[in-house]
Amino acid sequence: MIEIKYYSKEFEAAQVVFAKRYWTKRRRFEPEYIYWKFRGVPDKILSSFILAFDGEKVVGQFGLIPCQVNIAGKIYDSQWACDLMVDENYRGKGVAEKLYEFAHKNKVVTLGSDPSPAAEKSMIKKGYLSLFGPRKFVFPFLVGEAFKLKGINNRFLNIIPNPFLLLFYLFKKSDYKVINTIEYARINDISSTNELYCVYDTSFYDWRFNEFKTYYQGIDCYKKNDFNFFSGYFVNKVYYLTDFKVTNVKDFLKMISFLYSKYKGLHIQRIKFVCMNPTINSLLPFLGFIRFSTTTKIILYTKVDGIKEFVKDKKFYYTLHDSDENI
The missing domain is CATH 3.40.630.30 (Gcn5-related N-acetyltransferase (GNAT))
Known part of the structure; x- marks a missing residue:
């Protein structure tokens, strides 16, 4: 039994x-x-x-x-x-x-992200609801990194810089500075623009943003001003942009340029992130960013009828803070 x-x-x-x-x-x-x-x-x-x-x-x-x-x-x-x-x-x-x-x-609520098609089908039968999440993106700093997403690993392609890197040389070095989680929490208020999202309190920041021995490197926070800031971490030559806010696409590119300057000496290969901003979503594929064909799928289970009714056809504001990737 x-x-x-x-x-x-x-x-x-x-x-x-x-x-x-x-x-x-x-x-x-x-x-x-x-x-x-x-x-x-x-x-x-x-x-x-x-x-x-x-x-x-x-x-x-x-x-x-x-x-x-x-x-x-x-x-x-x-x-x-x-x-x-x-x-x-x-x-x-x-x-x-x-x-x-x-x-x-x-x-009261159980959540999941990106289940396999078979798992999602099974979970929906068990009463889970399927919600819309953000678009997934990768920026490959080397041409070979783009081909790796298709399962192709070519030594020659792995040393060719992405030609869209030339875009970053148009910008002066951005003046982002490191900030603590208290400041990051203050400026990262999404309550006025979203109806369905995770709430991050002090205990969450203490857990998710601080390193834990040799198991987890933690998350760093950066700010240019109250309207341009981001958080993320660098591991295995990949930068995981866990969340960000920018005023426009130009400021987004400045942010990526800052990260490239910071980590190119450590041989950064790509940046990975998800994005809820529809304007940025539509423009980035024309600027060398790879946009995945599928969005992040969020699944939700609850027995509360009021919640079930509300979340139907809603977008869940999901970031890589909510993912257990690399932890």
């Missing part, structure tokens, strides 16, 4: 045995990382990370990063679903469904 339980110190060893079968990254089975990622207290019961047991054996797991969501001016306790894994010998036997059912009792 399958039982679902919260992760705790009692089950750390059993989870390690399970996780080592499916992940090569050591952090996936390090308790201190698990408690950090799912925003828990070490050695305490972790309700945001659940395990499926067959007897004393772990046969599945599901992560639920706590967050808050503003829906039409009201804030709800919510969670981002991630890290679902089921023992290959138990797939098709209802283990994932039990994990989902247990998870839905945790918070």
Whole structure:
């Protein structure tokens, strides 16, 4: 009989045995990382990370990063679903469904991003709603980086600069300066222009923006003025632009130029980001940016009828702050 339980110190060893079968990254089975990622207290019961047991054996797991969501001016306790894994010998036997059912009792709203087509179809059958998210973009600083997105890795193309880099030489070096998260939170107010988005409080900034030992490098914040600012991090020669605000496309290009100047000595290969701004979305493909054909898909589960009715056909203001990529 399958039982679902919260992760705790009692089950750390059993989870390690399970996780080592499916992940090569050591952090996936390090308790201190698990408690950090799912925003828990070490050695305490972790309700945001659940395990499926067959007897004393772990046969599945599901992560639920706590967050808050503003829906039409009201804030709800919510969670981002991630890290679902089921023992290959138990797939098709209802283990994932039990994990989902247990998870839905945790918070009023459960969210997910970019599920596979098969997973999305299955989740919609279970009552999830599919929402519109932002456009995805990449700017490749080398021609070869664009071809890698198509699965082509060519040594010659990997050393040819993107010809659109010439655009950046038209701008003087932008005077962005590093700011702290308190200042960033002050200027990054989206409440007046959006109805459906994650709310970032002090505890979120402390968790998401600060580094955590060797597992996570944290997020840096930069500001030119109150209308031009951004946040992001650089890892494995890629800069992840987690969020930004600019006054126009020219200021956006100045921001990218600043990042290129800052990281070209570290051999930056590309910048990755999502964008909710329709004007920028429409112009960037003509400036050397690769726009993905599909938008970010957000899925939402709740039992509250009022929420279900409100979110239909709505856009979710989603940024890479909400993603668990690289954490």
